[in-house]
Amino acid sequence: MKAGTIIAVVVALVAGMLVGMYALAPTPEAPVTAENAAAPETAGSEAAAPAQQAGVRWRMGSAFASSLPILGTMGKRFEERISTVSNGNIRVQFFEPGALVPALELYDAVSEGSVDAGWSTAGYWAGKVPAAQFFTAVPFGPGLGEFLAWVYHGGGLELWQELYARNNIHVLPCNMISPEGSGWFREPIDDISQLQGLKMRFFGLGARVMEKLGVSTQLLAGGDIYPALELGTIDATEFSMPVIDEGLGFYEVAKNYYMPGWHQPTSINELMINMDRWNALTESQQATVEAVCGDNVRAGIAEAEASQFKALQDLQEKGVTLHRWPDEFLDRFRAAWEEVAQEEAAKDPDFKKVLDSLTEFRNNYKIWREDGYL
Numbered sequence: 001m002k003a004g005t006i007i008a009v010v011v012a013l014v015a016g017m018l019v020g021m022y023a024l025a026p027t028p029e030a031p032v033t034a035e036n037a038a039a040p041e042t043a044g045s046e047a048a049a050p051a052q053q054a055g056v057r058w059r060m061g062s063a064f065a066s067s068l069p070i071l072g073t074m075g076k077r078f079e080e081r082i083s084t085v086s087n088g089n090i091r092v093q094f095f096e097p098g099a100l101v102p103a104l105e106l107y108d109a110v111s112e113g114s115v116d117a118g119w120s121t122a123g124y125w126a127g128k129v130p131a132a133q134f135f136t137a138v139p140f141g142p143g144l145g146e147f148l149a150w151v152y153h154g155g156g157l158e159l160w161q162e163l164y165a166r167n168n169i170h171v172l173p174c175n176m177i178s179p180e181g182s183g184w185f186r187e188p189i190d191d192i193s194q195l196q197g198l199k200m201r202f203f204g205l206g207a208r209v210m211e212k213l214g215v216s217t218q219l220l221a222g223g224d225i226y227p228a229l230e231l232g233t234i235d236a237t238e239f240s241m242p243v244i245d246e247g248l249g250f251y252e253v254a255k256n257y258y259m260p261g262w263h264q265p266t267s268i269n270e271l272m273i274n275m276d277r278w279n280a281l282t283e284s285q286q287a288t289v290e291a292v293c294g295d296n297v298r299a300g301i302a303e304a305e306a307s308q309f310k311a312l313q314d315l316q317e318k319g320v321t322l323h324r325w326p327d328e329f330l331d332r333f334r335a336a337w338e339e340v341a342q343e344e345a346a347k348d349p350d351f352k353k354v355l356d357s358l359t360e361f362r363n364n365y366k367i368w369r370e371d372g373y374l
Contacts, residue, residue, distance in 0.1 A: 056090040056285060058116035058277065061100040061109060063124060064222060064269075069243050069307065071222075071269065074175040074300045075119040078271070082292045090285060092117060103221045110272045111167045118272040119174070122160070123204035124219070129167075131350040133205050134358060135160045137180075137264035139337040141358070144176065144266045144301060146365055151268070154361040159354050170278040174293035175269035178304040180261035181245055182325065183238040184229075184254035189323075192332055201225050201237040205340065206263025212336035222248065229253045238263070241304060242311035251320045258323045262333050269300070 060079070064072040079094040097103040106118035107125045122129075123136035135156070142150060150156045151173060164171040183202075189195065196214030207217040220228060220237075228234045230253050237254070238261075239245055251257070271293055278286070316322065325333075345352035 055088070056086075056092075056281065058090075058092045058273075059095060059100060060092050060117040060119055060271075061095050061103075061106050061115045062097055063103040063106055063118070063120035065096055066094060067247075068222060068240075069247060070175070070177055070300055070304050071240060071244060074269065074296055074303075077299065078119070078174060078292060078296050081295065082289065085292055086285070086288050090288060094119065097221065097223065104219075107167070107169070107272065110274050111169050113168070113274045113276060116274055116277050119269070120272060121267065121269050122171075126204065129163050129350070130344060130348045131163055131354045132160070134354045135171075135173075135268060135270070136204055137206075137267040138358065139206050139209055139263045139340075140334050141265055142362060142365075144178075146362070146369065147266050147268070148176070148297075149365065150358060150361045155357050156354075156361075159357060163350060164272070165275065168275040170273045170275050172271045172273070172290060172293045173268050174271035174296050175300040176297045176304075177267050177269070177300055178241055178308060179259075179266060180240050180264040181238060181242055182258040182261045182263065183236055184245070184250045185236045185256040185258065186254045188256050188321070189258070189329075192329055198235045199233070201228065201234050201239070202263075203238065204263065205337070205344075206238075208340040208344070209263065209333055209336045212339060213332065226250065226253075241308055242315065243304075243307040246311045246315055251315055251318055255320050256323060257315065257320050258325055260324065262325070262330060 060075070062072065062075050064075060066072045066076045075094050079092050083091050100115050101109040103120075104124055106115065106120050107128060109115040110118045121136045122132040122134075125132045135151075141147070151160075157173070161171055183200070187194075192213065195210070197216070198214075199216045199218070200210060201220045202210050202215070202217040203219060207219065210217050218234070220234075222239060225234075225237050225239055226249055229237055229250060237250060239248065239250070242257075245251075245257075271289075273289075281289070312322065341355055345355050
């Protein structure tokens, strides 16, 4: 055989081996781009890439404006941190109240899947899920540490998620705040009879307590409160912590600020996720969302506790008189709450189930609460 022929055969053999090796090699994954990541996946399609490869792009409606300290800013923090921690694999876009749906319609929107996720608080859904109110705040209820203990180790979170799962929603605690102010009034409340006939914006289970004392309550979203107070549609209001209330300007209309916030000794904000979207995540992605929410809880508590004293000092400089409810008022509020709790439990099995769980936990926790702390 001639030398040229030998060389040609060798080249052909090597080329054939290279082609075979390439054919057997795994196909490299296409890089995730904004275009292919945003494309919707078809359920059950063999062509649909796994969520971890395609990335997650959610729209999150909010019940709180991003400008609201802690209540809103922690929603923006979640938006930023989830992208950073997941290295861009999970991106959640925060939308201001009303940009996707009205703030008080978020629950239905997430349930139906027209919105992927919602940044809100469970007490807004009292008309749909009465027992959900326990997962914002409880009148005369647990403080920060005890509340966290019940939610994470006393069965609270399981009950909460069970309630929401019936409506195709997965829920996570994703922020936590300090005690709230108890109310803004135009005139000092020297006698509890002065509450009778007042029209007052009030939230959650505390509203039912105020109704027991003759107050006409209504639930308004944060941005609607000041105009209602200024125009006289309501006579008084409560909303949140001093640092938030100051920013909303209630002191311009009502100069008497009452504490403590017996109706919300501490409060939780929630991340609602459409159940189908949650189930489409990989285990790693779910863990990432949970971890970022857990970090948000830590950050919310710390910022809330660090922010209130300066706000109270500023309010006093602006002419606000700070009041602390006398013990006899607090006793009346507590007695009314106990009536409300039993009445609601008699009407709703889920309410009773959650109340019983929390009550049992608090009874057991009592020895530590009373002996373990100064």
